Amino acid sequence: MVNTKILIGSPINQEPDILKxxxxxLAxxxxxxxxxxxxxxxxxxxEESSRLLRHFAKWKKDVAILSAKEDSIYIRTDFTHFWNDALIWKVARFxxxxxxxxxxEEFDYLFLIDSDLLLHPNTLHTLISTKKEIVSEVFWTAWQEGTIPYPQVWLTDEYTHWRQADEGAITDEEKxxxxxxxxxxxxxxxxxEVGGLGACTLISRKALLAGIHFSKIKNLSFWGEDRHFCVRAVALGLDLHVDTHLPAYHIxxxxxxxxxxxxKEKCQYAYSELPIYPEKxxxxxxxxxxxxxxxxxxxxxxMLKKVKPFIDEAVIIDDASTDQxxxxxxxxxxxxxxxLVKNASSQFANEVELRKQQWLEATNGFLGWVLNLDADEWFEESFIDYIDDFVKQDTIDLYCFRLYDMWDEDHYREDEYWQAHFLYRPFLxxxxxxxxxxxxxxPQHCGRFPENIFQLTHSLSTIRVKHLGWAKEKDRLEKYERYKLLDPNSLYGNEKQYESILDKNPRLKQW
Known part of the structure; x- marks a missing residue:
């Protein structure tokens, strides 16, 4: 029997006692x-909340954590919660x-849940059994202290619990x-069936592929990303439902x-504590x-499969990707x-500014080791046998390695213009x-690290780095054209090397 594949997703800005x-x-x-x-x-x-997420990831394994800490602050008090437009649409983007x-990843369902909810253990089974495209589990909240609790679902408009009469206004009594x-x-x-919902919602793949999302509908004044999601869903022909068999608990x-x-006693939780794991x-x-x-x-x-066993986290500059x-x-x-840091437009035409951005984001508030690699580079397998020794010693601050420009999967190029592997370059x-x-x-060929990086005490390693960026003819042609566009007068690179990219019979050596 094929298991139902579910992604549980949550944007999280939460106090540690609630997040735990x-x-x-969820466990x-x-x-x-x-x-x-x-x-x-x-x-x-x-930071304690972030640490709890890391421990949960070690416990449950199939956990991805996207760090998206920004300057906007969500103000939470015992009286109420305060939201502004910047926060609303930031959460919508998330x-x-x-x-x-x-x-x-072709999940059968996405389960979107807020991080201040507790669930009955049977929640997912119950929601799936409804066979609805979009369905929330109900929960009840006294929105102001001392008032009666109301549900997170509604019938019409922003948060209305009655339906407007077809012939016009209805009386307050009827409301x-x-x-x-x-x-x-x-x-x-x-x-x-309801007109609006949120915070604890199971969404089917059919609904995902239909085009639902949370971004603002520009001609709708309703406040809150859930309203825009619900209006868009119904406009796409997707009905909204609430299940009330197993109400969640709202903190x-x-x-x-x-x-x-x-x-928890009513739900008979099996786990009572979140495991705590040792951290480096x-x-x-x-x-x-x-x-x-x-x-x-x-x-x-x-590349990521090869590097994952020895890294602890990643800082990615996405230079305006348009793919996945x-x-x-x-x-x-x-x-x-x-x-993740996303550039709205590509900065590669001025590479030095892009590398400065990379260095700043990678080093800000960090006192460990930065491993700088491109997406088509990886170390040979012996690297994992030495990395612990590299980072645990106290005298060396920079490790350098030889980079081999591969012309296919098994051969690197070596001739007058292709001698990168004769030099030791900083990577760690x-x-x-x-x-x-x-x-x-x-603006081009500025180096991936600062020019004065060798002021750090450094060491040379015999472990090799494989560079696959030249391994396919299509990629070579694209690079050639890019260099000719960005450096037409060969001010920053070697013109003869640029032209040698097109050589039909380059001198290759076995890796």
């Missing part, structure tokens, strides 16, 4: 007959990323009657924490640093944090707070 309970709730879901994967967008301001990843009837209905176990304010033990010392952490653009269908998946490059990162680097550097980078200020 949320993660335990307690009954998922027999299911293949569960997780994608968390880490927007936490609290949710749309979850949708795109669910489509890319109250309809509202009470709707509330009573949701307190009876069942599955009901809306700190006082709601007191109700957790009773909810900060100074031994290895951060993969990459600049990528449109790497789908090339070497990226192979980022989805590949999220698929291949499950279990570790990924920080320890971040020192005292180091002040100085760059080779050229």
């Amino acid at each position: 309970e949320f993660l335990l709730s 307690n879901l009954k998922t027999d007959t299911m293949e569960i994967h997780y994608l968390f967008i880490d927007d936490n301001q609290n 949710k749309d990323m979850l949708i795109e990843q669910a489509k890319f 109250a009657v309809q509202t009470e009837a709707f509330i009573q209905q949701l307190q009876t176990p069942g599955v009901y 809306y304010r700190s006082s709601d924490l007191t109700g957790i033990p009773a909810f 010392a900060d100074s031994h952490q290895i951060r993969l640093s990459m600049i990528v653009k449109n790497e789908e269908g090339r070497y990226l998946q192979t 490059t980022i989805s590949i990162f999220l698929q291949e680097l499950k279990g570790m944090p990924i920080k 550097a320890r971040v020192r707070s005292t180091f002040q980078p100085v760059w080779k200020e050229t």
